[in-house]
Amino acid sequence: MGRPGSVRTATKLHGMPKEAQPRECSIADTLDLVGERWSLLVIRELSHGVRRFDGIVLNTGASRDILTARLRKLEAAGIIRRERYSDHPVRFEYHLTPAGVELCDVLITLMRWGDRHLHPDDPPVRWQHSCGEVLDAMVICRHCGGEARVGAHSPTGRGVKAGNTPHMETAE
């Protein structure tokens, strides 16, 4: 797990392999924690109120051994918490931590994309927002309230590298 390389000795044989230098990036770092198969579905289940091992197996379709590994990793990352709810037959259930609850923003945007592009007429699940309406989510800029969308902005910071931005359109 985790990306391997960092500083490899450039062997350079017939055409300088041109060392990969992955961009520093919170997207990649977050995906290192929750980007493996099943992890986000585990979080989906916890957000649906399913907290037990067998329930998660049943609703996701993950195999039990992999699920065990994912739960351990999410716990180590502070995204879920394992709680003993019975002592004598020792039994546990899983809960989202506050950091885990914040990941639901990712689930919501994934769901919205899938609803729009894969199930335009019949979303399989609808969330009711506290305002009473069916939740239709949108990502905005906290400062101005306008819609946020990457293509329209320009990035700055350590993770931005020079020389590989041939021509900047707003996509399409």
Place this chain on the structure above:
Amino acid sequence: MGRPGSVRTATKLHGMPKEAQPRECSIADTLDLVGERWSLLVIRELSHGVRRFDGIVLNTGASRDILTARLRKLEAAGIIRRERYSDHPVRFEYHLTPAGVELCDVLITLMRWGDRHLHPDDPPVRWQHSCGEVLDAMVICRHCGGEARVGAHSPTGRGVKAGNTPHMETAE
């Protein structure tokens, strides 16, 4: 790729394996398209304006064969478009389609989570929103404008199953 099962014949030997019945869900369906390793980083690169094969290899760290496979799959899904920009040395570059641009919402929420939880003091990349401020994203309900967050809502629809919601808290 794609989940296998669907209807398996329940063999039921010593304890009724309790057939997994994965929830119908746009989150899972979207992850089937973009949830494999590297796919979202490819979309990140395109949104940064990097459009060529070698540039994507360099900035993500993906191996070339896997990158080829991901690009083909994203193209088949209508998320990216492959465009010939030179005929004689036949050369291509990749662009986000409108559906691909919409996936940037997912990237933004992943980035925000990583910035908050993994790099609280020094986000590696900052996006400047068109309003001039550094983008600080938030997911809201389009109807009321209030913050959206799954834990606080209740789901309905085909993908919701009875009997596995032991006790519904708002997480934590």
Place this chain on the structure above:
DNA sequence: CAAGAGGGTTGGAGTTTCCAACTAACCCAA
């Protein structure tokens, strides 16, 4: 003509994942 650049393929090794069965610890019912 030799070296790149660009956009891939290919082969083989290494790593993950899947599947189905099995365990252990307890509860209940007959």
Place this chain on the structure above:
DNA sequence: TTGGGTTAGTTGGAAACTCCAACCCTCTTG
């Protein structure tokens, strides 16, 4: 007490996926 059921995992072996480095082919440039 025998038999089952529930819960939370383990385990072993096969299948699938990834990684890496090298190789290919077509231009273009020096």
